[in-house]
Amino acid sequence: MTESVDLAGAAALLRAGALVAFPTETVYGLGADARQGPAVAAIFAAKGRPHFNPLICHFPNAEAAWAEVVPDDRARALAETFWPGPLSLVLPRRDTCRIDLLAGAGLDTLAVRVPAHPLALALLEAAGVPVAAPSANRSGQVSPTTAAHVLEGLGGRIAAVLDGGPCGVGLESTVLDLTQRSPVLLRPGGVPVEAIEAVIGPVSRPLPLSAAEASRSLRSPGMMLSHYAPNLPLRLGARQVAADEALLAFGPPLPGAGVVWQLSESGDVTEAAARLFAGLRWLDAEGARRGVLGIAAMPVPEAGLGAAINDRLLRAAAPRG
Structure with a gap:
């Protein structure tokens, strides 16, 4: 049962690892504590999201965001001009970043923003945690701009909704990649690219989705892309394992592996999703160390988040150019 809660209740639920829909100036977001892997995995499960696309992490102010990512002069200028507001910036993760890897789809970058809605800002302050939040709708459905829209799609699948009335912008945030020398528009949205260019100069336009998928290079919420792949070759569908292989286990592990990372001993795909990216990175490093x-x-x-896990593993195992 999805309940309607007040600000304090919503903040407490977020800290407890529950999913809470809340209003922003763009659309309603489906929020979870971005530091908690199981909570982030629950976002994908609730939305029925078929791919582990990067999520946007929301903060009450720019300095809170800068604690997790590394801003450059362009990022600071854009934040000064457009935050709070509907602009998300993709920046490198700090070495000390607390955000769970699943929120960034295993990448070394994160999309961050400070929303302009007063209730969203109050919630972020009250919760005291970074909040990962895609739109609060089932994957592939229309983004919600009222609490009623959220309940139509996600009622019974999330803990609560914080009702802040209709959203003012009704269009998702603009997403800008600042990890390259030339900034790249990954998704048009609530801040026009012309306004961005007035602050930082020319912005490259995005590749078409088909080209982006083929290039396997961009990193944006809302794009079906390949993300972190291990350096060690990845073999899928293993029914046996050799002593010179590392094992990514699901359920009772196969015997004989040189090193093992358990996704879920009990065979829970949501737990497995929460442990996937950390597991690939750990096996890559530990496996290389052990030879x-x-x-x-x-x-x-394939059931539930299994489809998304398998999609990610298939991409990670794909031949590299």
Whole structure:
């Protein structure tokens, strides 16, 4: 049962790892504590999201965002001009970043923003945690601009809704990649690109989705892209494992592996999703340290988040150009 809660209740639920929909100036967001892997995985499960696309992390002010990512002069100028507001900036993660890897789809970058809605800002202050929040709708459905829209799509799938009335902009935030020398518009949205260019100069336009998918290079919420892949070769559907392989286990582990990372001993795909990116990184580093030659991944069923896990593993195992 999804309940309607007040500000204090919503903040407490977020800290407890629950999912809370809340209003922003763009659309209603489906929020979770971005530091908690299981909570972030629950976002993907609730939305039925078929890919682990990066999520936008929301902060009460720019300095809170800068604690997790590394801003450059362009980022600071844009934040000074457009934050709070509907602009998300993709920046490098700090080494000390507390955001769970799943929120950034395993990348070394994060999309961050400070929303302009007063209730959203109050919630972020009250919760005291960074909040990962895509739009609060089932994947592929129209983004919600009222609490009623949220309940139509996600009622019974999330803990609560914080009702702040209709959203003012009704269009998702603009997403700008600042990790390259030339800034790249990854998604048009609430801040026109012309306004951005007035602050930092020319902005490259995005590749078409088909070209972006083929290039496997961009990193944006709302794009179906390949993200972090291990250096060690990845073998899928493993039914046995050699001593010179690392094992990405799901359920009871296969015997004989040189090193093992358990996604979920009980076979829970939501737990597995929360542990996927950390597991790939750990096996890559630990496997290389121990001299193993590759990573073998046990089969994961397609049900629920299993489809998203398998999509990610398939991309990570794809031949590299």
